[in-house]
Every structure is written in structure tokens, then in C-alpha cells.
Amino acid sequence: MALLPTGSDKLLEISTEKLNVVIKSRRNWQGDTSNRSSSLVLDGRNIKEVKIAATEEDIECENFDYAHYEFEIPPIFFEQTDYEIIIKSNDGSQLSFWNENSSVKDRVGSAYDGDYTLLSGVLNFENTCGYSYFEISADGVRCLSIRIEVFPSKITYKEDYQKMIDDISEMVSEVAIDFMQKTYQTFKLGDKQSTVLSVYFQILSVIFNDYMNAVNRIISVPHHKLITEHEVVPYYKAKRTDKTSINWLRKRQDRMVISDGVVAAERLLTAKKQLTYDTEENRFVKYILRSTVKRLDEFIKRYTRYAKNVAGGEPEEKVIQDAQRMKRDVKRVMHSSFLQDVSEYHAAKSMSLVFGMAPGYRELYKCYLMLSRSLSVNGDIFKMSVKDTALLYEYWCFIKLFSILKKEYKLVSPDIVKVDNNGITVTLVKGHRSEARFINPNTGEHITLVYNPSEQKTQTVNQRPDNVLELEKRGTDVAYKYVFDAKYRIEKDPSSPFYPDDKPGPKVDDINTMHRYRDSIVYENRESKFMFEKTMFGAYILFPYDDEEQYKNHRFYKSIETVNIGGLPFLPGSTKLVRSLLDDLISDSKESAFERTTLPAGIEEKLAKVDWDKREVLIGTFRSPEQFETCYQRRFYYVPKSMVSDDRLPIHYVALYQTNNKFGDKGEIRYYGEAIRVALVKRSSITEVPINPSRNNGDEPYYRITVRGWKDITDTNESGETIKPLEQGMAIGFTNMFLLQHSDVVPELNIKSEEEYRFYRELKRASKDVDIADDKTDIGFKHGDTYFDFHDGEILVIKDNKIIHKCAINEFAKRPGSSFRMITYAMKSKMITDQQ
Template sequence: MEIEFLICLLLAEFKLKKDREILKYYTAKRVDREGIKWINKHPQYVKNIDGEIIVDKVCSVKSSVTYDTYENRLVKYIIKSIIKKLNLVKKNYEKESSIVDEKIKKSIEAMIYKLGRHLNYSFLKGVGDIYTMNSLSLVLNMSPGYKDVYKYYIMLLKGLMIREYIFKISMKDLAILYEYWCFIKLNSILREKYNLVKQGIIKFNNRGLTVTLTKGEETRVEYQNPKNGEIYSLVYNKKFKYDNIPTTPQMPDSILSLSKVGSNTIFKYVLDAKYKINPAVVDTDYYNKYRSPGPEEEDINTMHRYRDAIVYENKNNKNFERMVFGAFVLFPYSDEEKYKEHHFYKSNEKVNVGGLPFLPGSTKLVEKLIDDLINNSFESAFEDSVFQGGTYEYLDQVKFDDKEVLVAPLSSKEQLDINLKYNFYHIPYKNIKSSGIKFKYVAIYQSIKKFDKEAGIHYYGRIKGFEIVKRKDIKEIPKDSDELYVKFEIEEWNKLERPITCGPFGVTNRIYTNLFLLKNAKNVSELCIKTKEDYRLYLELKRLYEHQEEFLKVNINSKMIDENTKITGFKIGNLTIFINEGYYNIYKDDILRDKIPIEEFSKRPNAIIKRIRREIQQ
């Protein structure tokens, strides 16, 4: 609290004090209305001398600054109270301890000395004592220093006061207690890896610290991923009411909401605590189906209901779309290894609906699930579920057969300024004759040789029209030549939000790509990705090294890129993935670790990516 006390002393609150005194008229500096009233009540001081009215004495008002305010009196009282407590601690310590540690004693004395100086050598010396505790003023609620001093004083005075009924000594509903424990433990798991941004479990007010976790009331805790800035929130008793969904209201125990880099969709997952388990007694229907203890079938059906019933209306197309991407029952069971063979554990990966054991000492499967949900890209989240909100955002990004963008270089640095000024681009007809003019956009490639630090792809524009002309007819950049050129008229040149860098690569005379890659690529080599599967794999690898891009490289078969250039694989640290004859061959330290058919990857991308991720993380 030392810093807060210093802030109070430096930014001290004060008020203007008005003092009145009776003075000779020639010494008075100011007379207000109250002074005039005083003269009317004391006519003996008004004299008529030779027809001139003279006031002999007046009631003058004098303004002065005073620090004797309620807030400063409270600060003084707080300091005196702390000094009193410290003296009591010191006295009891010396009395009850068999061996007195001089360091502890001197530390207490130093604190008393510092606080005493605040009282004796500051404006607080002239501040009066406080006798009544009024309601909190705006100064104590908002003013720098004062609000923190008051807050810490209440914390010192009262400490942690548990005010929710679940902590009272009485009979408890174990199912409710299990819900509370699950929510608190889930937060503990998230807190180990991610930065806490906002918490709503413990709150501070003028009564002290209170725990606000209450059945039926919403509680939210937010975290941030330090690697990529993504925001995650865990909400207890999230209410989906009639005005939000078209059918019946829903209120699952806990909702994990994840933002993903590259997507505007918020991915929600239900984690519902159920304090019950089917023991799978021999010869029962449950035993005959599943062979081992697990969650009740009705609870799994509830998870399906949550996923289907919790929807939102897409404002763009007015369609209702599901916002829950997965729903999982948390139930009390300790044998995690045995449960891995259960039908409802395997269903987690297949349809993102199932159950997981969750008890003190048995949290590994839940921790793994949370890691997978967070580490998956938004493509993985879409493919783990079917027809979720934002599906069209995903499908629009995988048209890799489109050659809608021509990427072509410049013959000189001056050409860039002229092209941008007059909204056109020209290229020899022979360079694009074989492929035809089917593209819709032109992107300008600025070579390292001509542009040095400004090299890369910065500008692109939509083609408004084109004509085939002789080179000498392009008047903006004169040249005496009869060679045929294509002159593209550009609607408007746009600047990429993030320029595409060259790295060690260059572009010969042209390449073709799609608009999605143009807007999302960081390096020109990424424009050589030709299939959805290759891009999907690259996106997952890039996600793992979001802020360590030097570890991830796209390997291509030539440093000078043209329309026939292909990627040969990816390199991540000491792990290399080669694309060869329909397979992803994974090498680590030059040793073949896995061989994955690309056809299998296209059918089960999420499962294959988990295999690759395990190789990277080992």
C-alpha cells in the first residue's frame, strides 16, 4: 500500500474553505451578499459624514485551501489503524516467540516508521480525526490512490469472506457441488497455460472479497493465448433465452468459447457436469452395449439436444445456424485408461458428442480434449462437426482450382508509379497466350533486384476490361515496338493489408493463384499451393508456429517461380514433410516416421493432423 499512500499525498484531495471576519472597510478585499446582509443587521457601523454614506466595518469573506476533508481524514484513520495493528503484532511476536528474529522485528519497525512519517511530515498532520463513517464518496470510488488505499484496507481488515450458501455448514446437494468443482477445475486447467484477462468468480466490494459462484446465475472467466492473442472464455450457467433461440430456453453448466485466428466465428463447446454414472452391471442393457461403466444414455442425448437447440440467426443470410460445435458429459469415474475403450469416448472424435471422466486425479482426458479444441485450426473445428455457423466462410476458402489472379512482374521501377496512376497493367501477349485470359485480377510483383526492401506483392486490382494492342500504342509508357501486348484496364488498385514477401524466391514472367491465397499468404512460395489438402496441412503447421515463422518453410522445386512451379513439401525445424506420389512422407532427423496417403488425409484430415502434431511435439 506504500505506493498508494504516496499517490494520495501527491494527488491530495482538497476543498475551498470560506472564513468570515469583521474588518475596517479599507482592509476588506471582498464582500459578498452575506456581507451586505450583515451590514443591514448592524446599522451602527453605517455613518453619514457630510452627505456621504460610509461603512466603518464590514463582514469580509476570505477563501483558503484546506486538506481537512472526509477522504483525507479516512486516509489518516487507515494509517493510524495499520500502525496500531503493527505495534500489536510486534508486541505479540516479542511476547509469544521463544526466539525473536531481528529481521522480522526490524521489518515491522520500518513499516511503522514509514507510516509515521506520512502522518507527521505531510498535510495529514493538520487533518482532523474521523468520528463517523459516511457512505462511499466518488473520491473513494474513482480517485487515483484513494480507491486503492480503501480497497486494500478492506482486504486487510476483512480478508476473504465466503458469502455463498454452498460454503455454509449444512447439507449439500452433491450434484451441485460437483458442478462447482468441475467449473473451478476447468478454470485451473486453462489458467496453467493461458493468461487470465477477466474473472467473475471472486469479486470485491465494501464488504470484502466474495465468491459469486451461484447455481442459476451466469459467471464468466476470460483468458488470452500468449502465442497468438486468441481469446477464450469459460461461462458457468450461460442462459440461452426465448429471445435468442426459436424453441425452448437452454442452460448448460459450462460453455467453453474459443476465438480462432483467421475466422470471425466463435466456437462454443458444452461441458456439462453430471454427478451420475451407469456402473454397467452384468446382463443389463448398458453392459451388453458398452461393456464398461460410463455416462447415462439420457445424458448423451441431452448433449445432442444442446448442440441442436442452441442456434443463432445469421444476420447476413437470415438463416439459423448452430453455434455449438461439440457437447461433452463430465461424469465421476476414475479409470481413464479403461474408459478409452468405451463407445462414448470414441464418439467424441467421431461426432464431437460424448462423455469424459472427471475427478480429482483423473483429469488427463479432459485436459487433452481442451488442448485439442484450442490447438485445432478453425478448419478442424468445422470438419469435426457438420453444417455449423460459418460453414460458408470455410467453403469459400478452398477453391484452389481457380486461376483468378495473374501475378506478374514489372520491367522497371518507374512502371509501378505509372500503372498505379493510370489504373492499368500491360504484359506481352505471348506470355499469357497459352493459358488464355480467364483471370479476374492482376497482382503486381516487385522484384528484389529492382525494389530492394520494398520487394514483394503490395498491390492488386480487379480487371475492368482489356485490349490487345501493339506496344507502341501504349502511350503512358512509350516504346517503339510492334510486339503485341495485352493492356488491362484496372477498376482500382488495392493495397494488401499484409504485403507478401519474397524470401529467397523470385517470379519469372507470371504465375496464377486465387484471391484467397493472395489475401492470406505471407510468402510468395505459398502461392504455389495447388490443392485444398496441401493448404489445409500448411495451415495447421503454421498455426503451431504462429509467432515462430522461421521454423516453418514451404519447399518448392525452383527458386524462380513460374506457372509450373510446385511445392515439394514443408519443413518444420528438424521435421520435413515430402509430397511424393500421393503420399505425405514425414521425416524427422532424416528418419521416415510416418507415411500418410493424401487420399486418407482428405477423408479424415483431423485425425491425420493429430498424428502429425504428435510427431512435431515429441
């Protein structure tokens, strides 16, 4: 083997006695191939010389009638690259070129019309990676077979590419296999039943010689056994008798005669030893052969139907011929040997040792297992076509997202893959909706991961992102949707003045696509005055890149925090950033999810804001159930003037608080009403409730509040429940209508600011074990042994009487979701440090 000249565009030259082959390419792949190896396999007649680019080895090629060579070389064939192939006859022979896929085969033809002594063509494997097999014949006789290995340029082939396929194999019962693809990937024996006919045919094609050798060896030296047969014959022909013969004669004494004192029988049951091949093992051999013929028949029918009805062309003649030849050979052996007289096989409870030890039977049984079991991607045994790398990456992204979610949340619906299992392929159905539904055990909220959602219609051009994460949030009917779009593209040369960063990352036009997805996919809400509403809250590119730490400083990663659009590196060994974002999106409250999206200018003026200084709801308590019943029935409430400061006026609403100590541990706030009249009166004028004689306060001024009617708070509260007490209750308190409609327990009514409310909501979402401490000036929250204190413009995180983290309240107000995540990260870090 010789080294090609430096600077030559020739990648591979093969010279044989009959023909010469040259493969050229002007594009050199930009990347490090020093630690990567590729394989080149040649089978042919009279191979004289092989020249391979990018190698310094010289290997002599002996001019044998037939030779097999395997070379380990640096990668020279890559995706998305044009390769010119030239095949020239040395002796005027008519040449032909064959590849298992017609789109490759049809690109190579005669250089001049009608002259098949010179073939040429340009091959481009696009995004397809793996092994590709070429066969070149001269005058109809195969002279040379070439197997090349096509490498991806955006991922590492021996690691990421194989790991992607492993992940898919793990999640799907059969690897996504397409019989009509340009390249194939090697497979090894798996451990699951396989019903895919294309898989069966490809395996049988490779092992058929071994299969027939095993069958022929069985035919030449078959397993047999001796059996004893009995026959009634004249006594003079009987040669051997046994106990069965004696018992037969005892039952038939009329056949015996006595002559001259001698007892004799006219006829006897004689025993004969006979050789038979009708054994359980041979019946199983016949069953294997019959099932092979049946599967080949079914394959031919379905492959022909697939080629005509789905692929829109004629079936590959060589494939049909190979299938017919194999079927013919198997039937010939079955009908011209002892097997035609063997009985039908019935499943045995255990397998004979013959299939584990006897020559021929052992090999045939191994072939049978290979044919009847599923395949895992690996090894160098079987030729299988796989998806092109871009589509493989798209499939892997969905399946990996599914796998990440499945580990953290309860799977409800496993419908993640739709397959066409009655034809020639088993694939994820691109362009058709597939989804998986999960439940968050902490919140009870539903999580839906959708592949190829088909309903994303817009008022202009319909959009179809690859993956959409749909989240349900408590307290709202809004579905929060996020696009995770797989793009097998990367900007490896960020030096362009049009690229906004100096580090590798997603393509700019892909980022623009994310903007389009988020802004153009809308929902028609006929009940809303705005009519059309955006349904996508964020859009992210998943792209093949492995340096997550470096990418954290990339502009398109930071943009996720600011505008909720950007890119995330996603490969088998690089999933941390995606996992983190998924965790954040799912753990976000509905408020944080809303804050992640960008809003149009002026929207704040249109959104209703809560005035946290305005406490217009009086929370009224009772001294007895009778007092409550009277106020409820008469639609009024009364309170001493001394307990209501002037800045609390006017009172707009009254909520009735039934405390545990007065209502037998059945306390709650269930009813509230709108105040229509507030009058300052003497206590003595409130005659519906008699004055307690011990108090004698008839002249004390009271506010008598008349309400329009009492409403059930379960109709307006976000939770649909009453507000429960956590203590004996307050005397008189004030809150606002927002808190009254969004609180679960009474202490929540004391929250004093939007920042306190948002922090409490995030903390409550993260854990149900949260307490509120209110000391009238500052409010705090307790979670386990950690205390969160709002004090002097800061949020203090206190554990073991030490401040472990601080966050300015005004910073939290700007980005509550991200600020809270920083606090939780600090808590986790402290916990890990304490454990070490």
C-alpha cells in the same frame, strides 16, 4: 459390540439405559469397500451395547455414566440411499431428535401423534457426503450423540472427494461453505484471514470450552507487573525515597527549613511500589473478548436475517440460544474481573512471550488464531457443512478447467467466482454467470471459460449448460463455443440392452442432453439470410470415472471424433483426456473447428468451394518503380504472351507485386484489380512505357490487360495486411482469389491444393517458424529440422533424412484436424525418443 445377523437390513443398533436406536436400509451399495474405512463416533450416557453391520469386531461397551466411543468400520452410509431411523424410549421419557439442518431434523418425528416415546423417520442424504451429527435427548437432557460418515458412491471418498475440495480451496479464498446443508466436513486451521461469520460461529462452538478454560485460568492467575508511583506526603509519612524524590526536592528548596542547624523538608515525594494488571497482554485479552462479543452479535443479526429473508423460515432456536449463551459467558467474565479496569489495546509491533509461554494466555492465543484465520478442508477439529457431492463436482469441474487453462495461457480476467460475503454463506453462485478470460500467447486469441452462462436462449426452451468454452479464432468473427457439462452420474451397469457399450460411461439421457444443447442453442443473425445460426460446435459430458485407458475404446469417446458429442472421464487423478481435448480445441484452426461439427445433408452444394485448378489471378512484377507508377496510374498491366500459356486464360484479376530488389526492400503486394479487357497487341503499341533499346522487341506479342480500378488488398485480406515477399520474387505467376485473400507471404500464393493449404494452415498455427519449398511439381513445408513433403499421394514427415511418419493425402482430406494431430504426436514421440 456385536455383529448383526447376515442378511439383516439393520445397519446400526445402539442400546442405552434410556433409549434404543436402530438405523435400517434395504439397499446395499454396489462397490468394493474392502480398502475403505469410515468412522462412527458415539457420546452418551450409560451406553450398553452397539451392533454395527459389516464388521467382525466385538467390543465390550462399559455401562459408564458418560462414555465416548470411536469406531473405524467399513462404510455403511452412502449418498442417494434411504435410511430408516427408529428411536424408542425405555422408561417412558419424552424423546427429541436434533440435527444442525432443519431438512434432516424435520424428517424425524413421533410415530404416533402426541407420543414422543417413539420417534421414527426416513433420511436420505441425496448427493451430500461428509460427516452428519445427530443428537438425541430424553426429557430435555442430551443422552446420546451420534456422528456418522456419509460416503459418495461414484468417486473415492478419501482420495477424489478430498482432492476436489483441496482444488476448490486452492482456487477460491474460502471453501464453498453452506451453513444450512445436511452434513458437514471437518476443517483444520489455515493461514488466511477469514471474515465469514458462519465459519467463525462453527469454530467458536467447538472450541468454546477450551476458550473459556483459558480465560478463567487467566482470571485466576493473571499476568501483572510492579510499577513505581510517586506521591507528595508530609515528611513523617514518607517511607521510601529515590532519585526522583531527590530531584523533586532540589527544584523546590522553598519547601525546606533550617532549624538548629538541621535541614528539613515539610513535604516529600515518596515512592511506592504497586501491583497492576493493566499490562499490554491483558489489554490484548480484553480485546479478544470484546471482538468475540461483537462477532457473535453480528452473527445473530445476519443469521436471523438470512433465515427469514433468504431461507424463508425462522432461525434455528438452538443456534440462537448457543450464540446468546456464549456471548453471555464472555461478557460476564469481562465485566466481573480485573479486565473491566484494563485500558484499551493498541496494536503492538511484536507479541509478548507471555502469549507463547504463560498458562492460559498461550491457549487463548491459539483459540484467537483459529478464529481469525481461514480454514482448509481436512482433519477432525471443526464441523462445517459442505456442498452436496453433485454440486461439489460441478464446482470442481469448473475450477479444474480454470486451473488447466491458467497453467497454459495468460489469465486476463480472474472473475471466476461470485460470492455472497455479507450474509451467512460463501458460495459459487449457481445460476449466475461467472467467467474467466485468457489469452493464447502463441496466437493472441482470446479464450473464455464461462460457468452457468445465462444468455443461452432458444426459440423453444431456454438451455443452461454448466460450463461453456468460448474460443476466438483469427480470421473470423465467429465465436466457437463448446459445452463441458458436469454430470455426477455414471452408467456402472452397462449390461442393459439399451446401453450402446459394454463398459461404464455416461448415461444415455445425458448424451441426449448434449445433442439438445448443441442443436437448440442458436444465435439470431439478422444480417444472414439463414437468420438463425448454431453457436455450439461441440458438447461433452464430464462424469466421475477414473479408468481413462479403458474408456478410450468407449463408443461415447469415439463419438467425439465423429460428431463432436460424447463424454469424458474427469476426476482429480483422471484429467488427461480433458486436457488433450482442450489442447486440440484451442490449437485448432478455424477450418478444423468448423470441420468438427456435423453439417446437414446437402450443405456441400450450398457452400462455396475453391476450384484449386483455376488460377485466375495474374501476379505481375516490374522492372522499375517508374513502370509500376505508370501501370498504376493508367489502370493497366502488360505481359509477354510467351509467359502466359493458353490454359491460364482468361485472366480475371491482376495483382501488382513490388519486389524487394526493385523497391528497396519495401516489397509487397498491395494492389489488385479486376480485368475488364484483355487484348493481344504488339509491344510497340504500349506507348505508355517506352521499349528498352537493348531488347528491340517491338513486334513481340503482349497481353494488355485493362482493369476496372486498383483495390487495396488490406481491405479484403484476412490478415488486414499486405502480402510480404520472402525472396527476390518470381517473374510471372498465377494464383487464385482465395489465396490472394488469405495469404500473408508471397510463397503461400503457390499452394496448389486444399490439402496443402489446410496442412500449411495447421502447421503455421502451431509455429511461426514455417517455410514453403516449391519445386514446381511437389510442394513441401519446413518446420525447424523437420520437412513435410507432399509426394505421390502421401504426406511424408522427414527428419534427419529419415521418414518418421506417413499420412495418405486422401485420409488427411477427410479429417484434416485429427490427421494433423496424429502427425504432431508422431513428431513429439520421435523427439522424446531422441532425448532418451
